[in-house]
Amino acid sequence: MNKRIWLSLAHMGGREQEFIKEAFDTNWVAPLGPNVNAFEKSLSDFLTSSSPRHMVALSSGTAALHLGLILLGVRPGDEVICQNFTFVASANPIAYLKATPVFIDSEKDTWNMDPVLLEEAIKDRLRKTGKIPKAIIPVHLYGMPAKMKEIMEIARRYDIPVLEDAAEALGSEVNGQKCGTFGELAILSFNGNKMITTSGGGALVCRTAEEAQQATFYATQARDNAPHYQHSRIGYNYRMSNICAGIGRGQMFVLEEHIARHRAIHSLYTELLKDIPGITVMQNPTENFESNFWLICILVDSRQTGITREGIRLAMEAANIETRPLWKPLHLQPIFQQAPFYENGTSEQLFNIGLCLPSGPTLTDEDIERIVKVIKENSHGILF
Numbered sequence: 001m002n003k004r005i006w007l008s009l010a011h012m013g014g015r016e017q018e019f020i021k022e023a024f025d026t027n028w029v030a031p032l033g034p035n036v037n038a039f040e041k042s043l044s045d046f047l048t049s050s051s052p053r054h055m056v057a058l059s060s061g062t063a064a065l066h067l068g069l070i071l072l073g074v075r076p077g078d079e080v081i082c083q084n085f086t087f088v089a090s091a092n093p094i095a096y097l098k099a100t101p102v103f104i105d106s107e108k109d110t111w112n113m114d115p116v117l118l119e120e121a122i123k124d125r126l127r128k129t130g131k132i133p134k135a136i137i138p139v140h141l142y143g144m145p146a147k148m149k150e151i152m153e154i155a156r157r158y159d160i161p162v163l164e165d166a167a168e169a170l171g172s173e174v175n176g177q178k179c180g181t182f183g184e185l186a187i188l189s190f191n192g193n194k195m196i197t198t199s200g201g202g203a204l205v206c207r208t209a210e211e212a213q214q215a216t217f218y219a220t221q222a223r224d225n226a227p228h229y230q231h232s233r234i235g236y237n238y239r240m241s242n243i244c245a246g247i248g249r250g251q252m253f254v255l256e257e258h259i260a261r262h263r264a265i266h267s268l269y270t271e272l273l274k275d276i277p278g279i280t281v282m283q284n285p286t287e288n289f290e291s292n293f294w295l296i297c298i299l300v301d302s303r304q305t306g307i308t309r310e311g312i313r314l315a316m317e318a319a320n321i322e323t324r325p326l327w328k329p330l331h332l333q334p335i336f337q338q339a340p341f342y343e344n345g346t347s348e349q350l351f352n353i354g355l356c357l358p359s360g361p362t363l364t365d366e367d368i369e370r371i372v373k374v375i376k377e378n379s380h381g382i383l384f
Helices: 016-025 034-047 061-071 092-096 115-129 148-157 209-219 242-252 255-273 309-318 346-353 365-377
Strands: 054-058 079-083 100-104 135-137 163-165 185-189 202-206 279-281 296-300 354-357
Touching: 016 034, 016 242, 034 054, 034 202, 034 242, 054 061, 054 209, 061 092, 061 163, 061 185, 061 202, 061 209, 079 115, 092 100, 100 115, 115 148, 135 163, 202 209, 255 279, 255 296, 255 365, 296 346, 309 354, 309 365, 346 354
Parallel strands: 079 100, 079 135, 163 185
Antiparallel strands: 054 202, 185 202, 279 296, 296 354
């Protein structure tokens, strides 16, 4: 059988072990230390050259979302606007705080939060509850930037802070500005399949040193400044370890290389699939958008291909190739069936016909040709 082609494998650049060894040699194996500090600094330098952001390295992107909502003052009974077409981790922290997610459907250009529906939802929540939602969580899905200009204008108009979910978008830009720098707060993810990894891990991106200080306080069990262990607030064990941060430091040396490779993979898929009727590769909608193409996604029109999205997925699995349907919209998830949802049908349609193709930086051009061959061999009535 052919070798397994995975959806998105991590790639080590070689310097990770150097920083891990340094941590062991100096006995810095706790959830703090030189690697954590250096990793946070390198992330800040990458995201912003002027008006630098303050990073707090954490155990996961989900932990960063949770702390971000706490910093924004979300309380039980509040409502938080969240993108509907995303991984469940974007919304779970809202439930942690016993708040209610309000889901917004996607627009067709980027597949992200629809600004028109966003404003409709804010007005409707005000009519129905008498309150403005406490925060807005847009997501840059699969690395494609959301329409942040429009979203931020609406957020400012109603004085609602934005917590930007850039878990999949490290290195993506819109209008020349990097994702993760638009909101009052933002989050990054370093899970094993992301642009860079720390094995697990994430970061909260803060505008001020005070916000970063407060996030660090909550992330280290909210220990008060006292000679003994004293706690006047509930805290969490969310800090990143110095070992994991050592991996992250090493990964920063290959981040630009990873971004370039993902974009090259996207270009090759686009070229090889361009003549197959019914197969559409997700693209930057205009020159103002510059996705990192974390995952390359296709839409399958079965009327033209003669095969459904699920048919292609199963054919890929039979060929020992991992693919995955697009995220199942959150309004369809059993845990969120009662949440308010402002819809236009886009996310559900995308889920029904969309597929993620292998996209990791270790993927070779030959691997991509093998993947495309499976699609061609299983599309009917088409001349190549």
